[in-house]
Amino acid sequence: xxxxxxxxxxxxxxxxxxxxxxxxxxxxxxxxxxxxxxxxxxxxxxxxxxxxxxxxxxxxxxxxxxxxxxxxxxxxxxxxxxxxxxxxxxxxxxxxxxxxxxxxxxxxxxxxxxxxxxxxxxxxxxxxxxxxxxxxxxxxxxxxxxxxxxxxxxxxxxxxxxxxxxxxxxxxxxxxxxxxxxxxxxxxxxxxxxxxxxxxxxxxxxxxxxxxxxxxxxxxxxxxxxxxxxxxxxxxxxxxxxxxxxxxxxxxxxxxxxxxxxxxxxxxxxxxxxxxxxxxxxxxxxxxxxxxxxxxxxxxxxxxxxxxxxxxxxxxxxxxxxxxxxxxxxxxxxxxxxxxxxxxxxxxxxxxxxxxxxxxxxxxxxxxxxxxxxxxxxxxxxxxxxxxxxxxxxxxxxxxxxxxx
Numbered sequence: 115x116x117x118x119x120x121x122x123x124x125x126x127x128x129x130x131x132x133x134x135x136x137x138x139x140x141x142x143x144x145x146x147x148x149x150x151x152x153x154x155x156x157x158x159x160x161x162x163x164x165x166x167x168x169x170x171x172x173x174x175x176x177x178x179x180x181x182x183x184x185x186x187x188x189x190x191x192x193x194x195x196x197x198x199x200x201x202x203x204x205x206x207x208x209x210x211x212x213x214x215x216x217x218x219x220x221x222x223x224x225x226x227x228x229x230x231x232x233x234x235x236x237x238x239x240x241x242x243x244x245x246x247x248x249x250x251x252x253x254x255x256x257x258x259x260x261x262x263x264x265x266x267x268x269x270x271x272x273x274x275x276x277x278x279x280x281x282x283x284x285x286x287x288x289x290x291x292x293x294x295x296x297x298x299x300x301x302x303x304x305x306x307x308x309x310x311x312x313x314x315x316x317x318x319x320x321x322x323x324x325x326x327x328x329x330x331x332x333x334x335x336x337x338x339x340x341x342x343x344x345x346x347x348x349x350x351x352x353x354x355x356x357x358x359x360x361x362x363x364x365x366x367x368x369x370x371x372x373x374x375x376x377x378x379x380x381x382x383x384x385x386x387x388x389x390x391x392x393x394x395x396x397x398x399x400x401x402x403x404x405x406x407x408x409x410x411x412x413x414x415x416x417x418x419x420x421x422x423x424x425x426x427x428x429x430x431x432x433x434x435x436x437x438x439x440x441x442x443x444x445x446x447x448x449x450x451x452x453x454x455x456x457x458x459x460x461x462x463x464x465x466x467x468x469x470x471x472x473x474x475x476x477x478x479x480x481x482x483x484x485x486x487x488x489x490x491x492x493x494x495x496x497x498x499x500x501x502x503x504x505x506x507x508x509x510x511x512x513x514x515x516x517x518x519x
Contacts, residue, residue, distance in 0.1 A: 128400075138151075154273075155172075159172075201256060272319070282296055337364040369425070379429070398414045448469070457492075488506050
């Protein structure tokens with residue numbers, strides 16, 4: 115902005131600590147209490163934060179007092195607050211921060227520092243980001259530095275997301291680490307975070323949920339709920355949900371960042387995944403002017419509130435008694451199954467794999483229609499009596515083995 119004709123960089127709040135208190139109070143009044151908040155960009159410069167070896171809370175968001183007020187309110191009203199910290203990559207470096215590129219950054223075979231690569235469909239290549247990869251050998255020392263800067267706050271949950279998804283080798287000439295070595299270092303860090311003998315133990319939320327991270331995670335985000343859906347793939351099987359549902363809470367990508375929310379709602383039912391959203395409360399319009407963050411074009415809490423409440427209530431009514439139940443059966447329904455006839459409303463037979471039956475422990479489940487048209491399901495019993503059901507396009511029917519329907 116210009117102040118007295120001089121260009122000045124101004125910090126803009128997207129969501130303050132007080133905003134979260136207000137949001138939770140509003141949602142609680144609408145019947146939503148079982149909530150968890152993951153705070154991204156609340157320290158060390160905001161969304162483009164420096165490495166979290168030392169933490170300084172953003173004053174424009176409320177600073178230390180704002181954080182303490184939020185943590186007190188969370189304890190009083192029974193919701194969770196987690197801080198998003200990335201120990202795997204350093205997106206900005208700062209003098210005297212505890213992180214030293216020469217000592218802590220990953221090196222390649224030709225002795226260069228390396229950054230995180232992200233695949234871009236437009237160029238069909240992996241392109242560099244600003245995130246310098248951090249050597250796994252430095253993780254515990256850097257985490258100890260982090261602990262010293264936050265020990266005065268009552269933080270109990272960390273979203274250490276890339277620790278569950280990314281492994282980087284380090285070919286430093288003095289000390290090199292293969293990806294297998296890095297896996298061992300990451301596991302040691304996760305153990306240290308969750309079972310610290312000094313009492314600084316945390317619950318952890320990770321991304322993707324690679325198997326080595328699951329035993330130390332209390333929740334997983336960005337879990338794979340869908341296949342690539344490439345032309346060469348035939349059927350999508352909810353393997354992740356079959357393995358983990360009933361044992362650990364997990365979610366896919368943020369529902370409001372999906373191209374088709376109804377489709378991913380069905381995938382959540384099929385996998386037993388929880389729902390989550392990426393949200394901001396204020397100054398959302400400022401995001402569109404930033405090259406990196408313009409992708410967050412649908413994150414306004416005020417705009418999405420009604421949709422969030424209605425979606426949550428629908429999902430909660432369907433899944434509240436299934437959250438601790440394992441998936442015991444999963445089938446693709448088609449016209450070749452005994453006693454089943456599947457047609458579109460115009461009478462055309464269906465023989466694709468887009469009508470799915472998933473059953474949880476206890477015999478309850480869902481019939482999911484991923485077709486873009488309504489489907490007529492006709493069931494013929496052993497006496498020849500027919501019962502007809504209509505399943506809407508990208509919609510579901512509740513199923514119960516107890517009732518035989």
